[in-house]
Amino acid sequence: EVQLVESGGGLVQPGGSLRLSCAVSGFTFDGYAMHWVRQAPGKGLEWVSGISWNSGGIGYADSVKGRFTISRDNAKNSLYLQMNSLRTEDTAFYFCVRRAVTVVPSSIYFDYWGQGTLVTVSS
């Protein structure tokens, strides 16, 4: 059974830092690209960042570029998101998601999601 379990969320002051972790099991972690997607309370979904299977390809949404850093440790079956210079607008549930393997380059989607961890940025 595929499982993605996020941790590391909590309350942090504006300007502070937080590191999220995602522990995965039930599949061969180094065979998949992984992403973070967030959802502000009561709002829609927003893609945050993604990383290829070997960390050779990394991307960020403009809203977090320069402040967040995605990484992974394939030996530990874990995905991370280092969040610095946090702002109140970063308050959200952060979901760890697996990008599905597809043979069609124009078809990119997410087939498994974790339950999310809540990050609250407030003074």
Place this chain on the structure above:
Amino acid sequence: QSVLTQPPSVSGAPGQGVTISCTGSSSNIGAGYDVHWYQQLPGTAPKLLIYGNNNRPSGVPDRISGSKSGTSASLAITGLQAEDEADYYCQSFDNSLSGFHVFGTGTKVTVL
């Protein structure tokens, strides 16, 4: 800010059908990128509902279907059931300067 537009809400009586639209542009859906759909039940994480415009993962009933045409896509649910009451999001890829993976604004389906 979402670049895929969905109606905020749709509703229908049990047994009836609803359709949710997802309108994009020439840098995402219109550029040939596939559209995918997710269902989010209250208090839970999103779940993949439709991938590749019109394909259902195992376990998703065939009363749920997707389609794509031009710069738009649609999700259709027939034979509405109480358990269909949820938020639905479309998703695609955007090749503009600030693009990457983009989600729709989300649609709340209410079963009357």
